[in-house]
Amino acid sequence: MRTDARPEARPEGVAQRLTEVVSRRLAADPHVGAEVGKAVLRALGGVESGDPAAEFAGTGIFLKAITVRGFRGIGPQATLRLNPGPGLTLVVGRNGSGKSSFAEAAELALTGGNRRWDGRSAAWREGWRNLHEGGAARIELDLLATGGSPHLTIAKQWAPDADLSEAHWTERHHPDPPTDFPADRWSGLLDLYRPFLSYSELGALVDGKPSDLFDALHQLLGLDELTMAQERIRARRLELERAQRDSRQERLELIAVLGSVADDRAVRMATLLGPVQPDLTAIHREIHGGVDDPTGSSGLRAIVRLALPSGAEVDAVAERIEQYGKVIARDSTARAESDLRVLDLLRRAREHVALVGDCPCPVCGARTMDHAWGVETDAAIAALSAKVEALRAARDELDLAVRAARSLPNHVPPELDFDPANPPTVDTDPVRSAWTEWAALTVADYRADLPERLRRAHARLVDELELLQHGTRKELQRLDEVWSPLVPRLLTWLDGARAVAANAAELRTIRRAEDWLKTATAGLRGERMAPLETTARWVWQTLRQQSNVELGSIRLQGNAGTARRVLLDVTVDEVDGAALGVMSQGELHALGLSLFLPRATVEDSPFRFVMIDDPVQAMDPAKVDGLATVLAAVAWTRQVVVFTHDERLAEAVRRMQLDATVLEVQRRERSVVEVRVASDPVRRYLDDARSLIRTPQLPARIADELVATCCRSAVEAASLARARRNLLSDGMNHREVERHIESAQTTRAMVALAVMGVGAKVDDLNKFLTVREGRWVVDALRDATAGAHVPIGRGMRELIAETEKFVAWLAD
Template sequence: MPSVVTRAAEGMQGRGSGQVGDAPDDPGRAAPRLFDLVSRRLAEDSSITGDVADTVLEALGAPPDSSGAPPTCTGIFIRAIRVRGFRGIGPEAVLELPPGPGLTLVVGRNGSGKSSFAEAAELALTGHNRRWSGRSSVWREGWRNLHDGGESHIELELTATGSAGLLTVTRQWPDGADLADGAWTMRRDGSLPADFAAQDWAPALELYRPFLSYSELGALVDGRPSDLFDALHRLLGLDDLTAAQERTRTRRLELERAARQCKDQRQVLLADLESIADERAVRVAGLLREAQPDLPEIGRELAGARHDPAGAAALQAIMRLRLPDAAEVDAAAGVLDDRLAALARHSTGDTEAELRVLDLLRRARAHTHAGGEVSCPLCGQGTLDQRWQRDADAQIARLTERAAALTAAHDELDEALRRVRELVRPVPSELDPSALDGSGVDTGPARWTWSVWAAAGGEACPPDAPCAGTPRGDRLRGAHADALRCLTVLQRSARKELDRLDAAWTPLMPRIAAWMQDASGVAAAEPELRTVKRAEEWLKSAAAGLRDERMTPLADHARRIWRGLRQQSNVDLGVVRLQGTAGATRKVLLDVTVDDAGATALGVMSQGELHALGLALFLPRATVPESPFGFVVIDDPVQAMDPAKVDGLAQVLAAVARSGRQVVVFTHDERLAEAVRRLRLGATVLDVQRRERSVVEVRVGQDPVRRYLDDANALLRTRQLPKAIATELVVTCCRSAVEAAALARARAQLLADGVDHREVQRRVDAARTTREKVSLAVFGEPNLVDDLNDLLDRDAPWAKSVLGDVAAGAHIRIGRSGGELLSGTRKLIAWLNR
């Protein structure tokens, strides 16, 4: 059941109506749902596009699905209130109520315990009592009854339509427990008790609050201006409108905040990118400066399509430069030294002259082969004989061997030089300083030493040329060592520069990636932002009109009730408007007129009129069709009301009851019950009486005249009561019956004659004695007692005798028995009502 009540409250989209009109049985009608009003307005506004309309309706929330609510959510009536040990009630007392539509008056003098029933019912459902709100702790601490201070409990029996049946809500406190403690349970008919889910009932109890105490009546009007505004705002579903505005505003702020943060982050990134000498940063910064940055291109930069900037590439190229290993250079230098030494050994003397001699000897020897001894072909004088030939052959052999050794030494040196040239590379282009402009890396030393190393390779000597210029191993080793040292220094500087570039660039990469993701989201949300802004603007412009539309039925209902309550008041209630907005300065404007002149409610209304106005504002809220509660409980609404308004109150309450509500009114003022009887409105009257030690009894109330006569008859039938005491008590009951009959006759006759209610009450208050009250009933004036005696002497001497006995019997002994007096009293009352 609690979840059903919650659904009824949460499903309320602002539907309010009146239940009481000028005609007693005017049921009122429900106002259109807020969702329907907004949908209609959106459809009528040609400037609103479909996406804006959808955004507005989505912010407002889907319309309530009443078909999904179980039938147990409606028609909740009070069947009985059982109380023990709470406030003015000691031993358990039961207030049984007709569980359905109708008016029930619970009457009793002050202190009888009647209000304890009302407070108990409110506490059982809501967990607190508005009458105690804002009061000192004494009010809350005195909740236990003084005469039955042990275990306390409240049991509220409810009935609901549908399958819910009987529901019993129980609050039970063991001895010594605080008010906030104890057990709070609910039991369905035929089931075991379960914890009462107060949080499920709370929304409906707050929205359609069915309880109203006397202290709340005035507070509805002259309390905090915002309280009534908030109550009406919630009831009309305008909180849903405010929530819709807040949702669109919140979404707009979210989107704008995201766009603003994205823009701010872009500026921070630009500043950081511009602070580093990195072409990657330069390229990305250039892209970010564009009005609409090219996000795919930025993504490609981050993905590595153009990952390394030119400076970084040159530095990376320097890092890849390599020189031969020192051991390899040393080995090549050693071989070179050996080949140079070998060549030096084989190059002693005039090598060119020896080669020419060898050539001449070979030719001369070839000449001698032509035949025998021959003359020298050069000088013609000497003879190239056999001895010369032998000497020539020996010398040719010697010179040939020496030439072969020299040639071999040259070949070996050429091979050594080839190996050196394989080790030595020309100065690489990577050492070109122009590639590293602005990087702070100096390639000069490395470039110069590399050029020395490159020159150390030299050129191979021709076989017949001196090798004085051939590079030696120590020169090769020294050049290599210098080049290696400078290259190492250069590469160390390049590594530091690369690290510096990466130290600045690398942290920027995830930031740029995150910004790109945010920027993509912002770009994708731009259409939504435009739509949300338009939706918010529409809701703001439409809010006032929608509020007036929603308020009109409720205000009309309140005015109808006020017309029923005002009863001759010259104060008329006009437009009821909500001013301000939820969460800000807000109040309910009550336009009243006094004799057709405008005024403010608080300035011109009496306390009774303010209470009546409070009731006029309460009943429409409590009786809207959507409320799951079929009952309203009102405690002491009659106080401070003048007699005319009591009649109006009786008529209004009866009309509410006829419209299908269970109206339970607690009052100590007999005027309301008297008005109900006189106006024949039909009501159940329950009389609450409190005996000694907080024993509270409830019985069905009767016409006071009949009740007093029945009490007198009961006293006469009580055998245990001494006769003298019984007679005295019977006389008192008979006098009360005559006075009640006289006042009832007087009120009815005077009002029927058109006498103003206030004047009727003045005359009733002026009638202090029994004879004055009978005079008021007979002549309409209380001060015509002599005329009354003359009338009785002339027309009904017996009536004068009975009147004299009931008026003075409590003070002097009368000459008739109690039974005779009771019979005469009945006859006198019948004569008064003729």
């Protein structure tokens, strides 16, 4: 028979987000300004600095399978398949069977490390590779995450000769190909919401110095956020104070250096730097000299960059002008000019005839300009064209040559304009005058003496420009030797001083935020511990069973970097006692679980599973029953996977009829590991039904009712498992999945949700099942549902067989 292991009013067991606790405290403090509050929340990793769970598109991640090859006790590839959703799974097997290798492999694939090896000698890591599998080692973790890409595989693979740290780490969002998985992708989340707990970690809570226990609980409970927040604020304060101190020291050193420089600008700069809070805008203007130039010499460098056409270019243009000017002077006679005018007139006449057709001559009117006239005129045009071709070509070439002259620089460049920043040694007037003469020539009309004037003006301009650029280079060299080396240093200081000025308000805020957070830490820690302590005490109360040890408050005293210890209020038969001194090993392990489970199952955690390795050791039988109850209760909202070689936990689950899947791991020769299903809720219900049939003491009517009830429960369990699997695979948020699961109140509603999805109508279920699979599914569901209430038209053995066939169909 089914027994519901879920308590009627289970404590929440989730700690509120630290930012929410701090936000309320900040809001309640009238002496805290808005900027101080923002600084505190940023230090705590609040919204403004990013939510660590934002890496996940959804809000949860479950385990589907752990596949291992060549790692620890597993040789050839073996797969541990899990139901990716809330529920309890026990992985059992004798010591050395390889079950813990699955747990350690999952932890290594997800976190990149293994707490079992932390703090131990290198010998613990040397045996990580399986001795019987000489090829490549591989761990593959199949996950189901809510969100847009629900199917995720994380894998680590080692070459045959690779060390443990030389794995290739990949992730794959199906159906996309694998990509590299960054080692620190989830490190913050895994530190804060660690879902793994090994037997060695339970021992770490009680071994060693009091500070070790403090640090273990501090990290286990996520309270190191407080220390990290204080450290962030302190680091930022030190950074700003260091920048302020360095800027002040550099200013004093610059004043000393500038005092030794014989330069007017250095004197002015030293004066500007004198005040404790100098005028940064005035310093900027002095450095840049009114232009955006670090040395105040951009105008001088522009003068040096000025260039003129070469003498060869000017000579070429002048020679062309001379050449064609002579041809024109020689050939431009009165007869030639007349021929040109006649040629132009004849061409115009031909164009007129082509436009209007045959017509009387518009000049004499005596002859008709017809075809015969056209032939004569074309001959005349050809003769005149040949006669004056040389003169016309010379004029065209002269025009091109004059244009080439005009393409030479024809304006005075702005670099030669008066610049008050230029020193007296840089006089641009002679060059400006020479350039003005040159520009006037290049835009002038043609004259016979133009070539010679071009040459003279160019030669003068070249001489004047060379003289100016020589003096400018000397001035630049002087600046480079005296002033320029100081400019980069001044600019660097100016950037730093601006940053210091811009951050002055932040520094004041940071100091107040640090003081506030130090004062509030004790209270914040108490508030952070309160909900976890409530759940921890509930877990302890359930686990301790017949123990006479009563757990009270749990307090952390001290801070990281100072004397630290854990204060556990314990009473033994209502008498105060020292916790570690009065608890047995099993009780201390129970205490470890009491502290682990509340933190691992907080609502903010993106990991919807917890994996616990060997928690049963040193527990007496009564505590094992309590452990089974706790795990079953946690499994209502989490996927709980427990590895154990102790048969007592599986026996307690069976005896208390708690819903759980039991997987058995066996190791054969040469590290061949096999995993088989020992039992699961569906199988257990069907086994119970068969047992009832074989119980002759039960009256037939009662037996039939109980068998039908077991069959109905098997159908419900199989339906809910499929519904969770399908909805999570579709990317639905796990909270939404559970809401739809809880809203399915009847067996038919559960089946409809499993096979038809969200929003399906139960009234349409029969039609859907008939079309999809056939009438037998409808009949099996009807009889399993109704058999507990009314007689049905089939025997119970047949009902069990049909139910088994039905749940197998649901599992596909």
